[in-house]
Amino acid sequence: MNQKRFAVGDKLGPLIKPPVTKTQLVMYSGASGDFNPIHTVDEFAKEVGLGGVIAHGMLTMAFVGQMLTDATGTPGALKQFRVRFREMVRPGDVIVCEGVVTDVRDEDGVQWVSCDVSATVQQDGRVAVTGHAVFTA
Amino acid sequence: MSLETFEPFVGRSSSPVRNEVEKGAIRKFADAIGDPNPLYRDGTGADGRVVAPPTFSRTFDYGKIPDLPLPKAGLIHGEQQFEYFRPIYAGDVLYCSSKLIEVHEKSGRLGSMIFLVFENTAVDDSGDLVVRERLTAIYREQGGVA
Structure with missing residues (x-):
């Protein structure tokens, strides 16, 4: 079991993907x-x-998903995940996925963690997606 | 195509489509997104089954809402949401359907845009909800993508 605990302000990632x-x-x-x-x-x-x-918007979302599952570790920990697609991603772009914990609450020994997530293009800082996720720890 | 084209379809659903989750399909998806996580390949998880990555359910066939006119061009993916009730495993048989739950129009500097919001669900053999997606597609009459 993943016994990691999270606090508001904790950073997730960065996950830096190889160029698309x-x-x-x-x-x-x-x-x-x-x-x-x-x-x-x-x-x-x-x-x-x-x-x-x-690139498919869903490819960039999958990169952010990878960052989240790297952070949570356990299958089934991720409860909600949403993004808005903002800027187009092209071949050669290096996508950087990051997150920051915005809220935590404890329920029967399980920690429910909310976080803001984003994917940006490393070369020029364009924001490809922004979103939100909830997972348990 | 205008808002009135889509409005009569709000509340309508596709017939559920049977989707079999294949181990090889999960591995190919994980390879495509470049995620080396062994959970997607060897089933090294707690119960030894191969798990699907969080966005994998987007690959399912959710069927077509009868007669809903979807333009071939000019549709862009605006937003995507997933709500997970349990992990998806290789070997799962899931029944997937899509419902148009909302349409609205916004005018911006690039002209008028129509937002189509779909709710897609995947239900397992026992009738339990596995994942619920909400997908917003944006249609711009002028075509092209700015």
Whole structure:
């Protein structure tokens, strides 16, 4: 069991992911079933005004999910997880996932932890997603 | 397409679709997101089963809401929420459906945007809720993504 305890202000992460690659976007398309060509076909993405392929929002959310499960350790500890998608992520972007604990409460020896989470692009500081999560510890 | 196009569909659901959670699908998903966690591969968890990562349920087939006209282009993913009731394991058989719960319109500097909010649920063999998702899709008439 994970007996780690959290306090308001505790930091989660940072989880610094390797640069997003076009191969990764193809892999994520296959693994997720989201075959929208804006994620895989440069010509198509340019045609619709994106300038080139962009990452799936859900890929960035999955990175933040990894940071959360690294922090919680135990399957089933994560209770709620939500994000808003803000800026587009492109191949070459290095995504940094971070969190900060905003609230803790104890219930029958179980700690319920609320935190704000975000994913930013390391090269230019653009905020790709912001969100919130609740987990038990 | 306008707000009136979508409004009659609020409250309507898809028929539940049977989804089998495969061990290999979990591993491929974990590989794609670059998460080396052994829980997604060897089932080294407390009960030895392979667990799915927190966003894995987005890969399920939730069915289609009958006759709901969804534009092929111009839809962007605005927000995503998950509420977890238990972990998803390889071998689970889950019945997944989608319901349009809200539509509204906002005008911004890029013109009018229509927000479609879907609630997706995955229920197990015993009828227990496993995960509830809320997905906000934003539709912009002009197409293209700024």
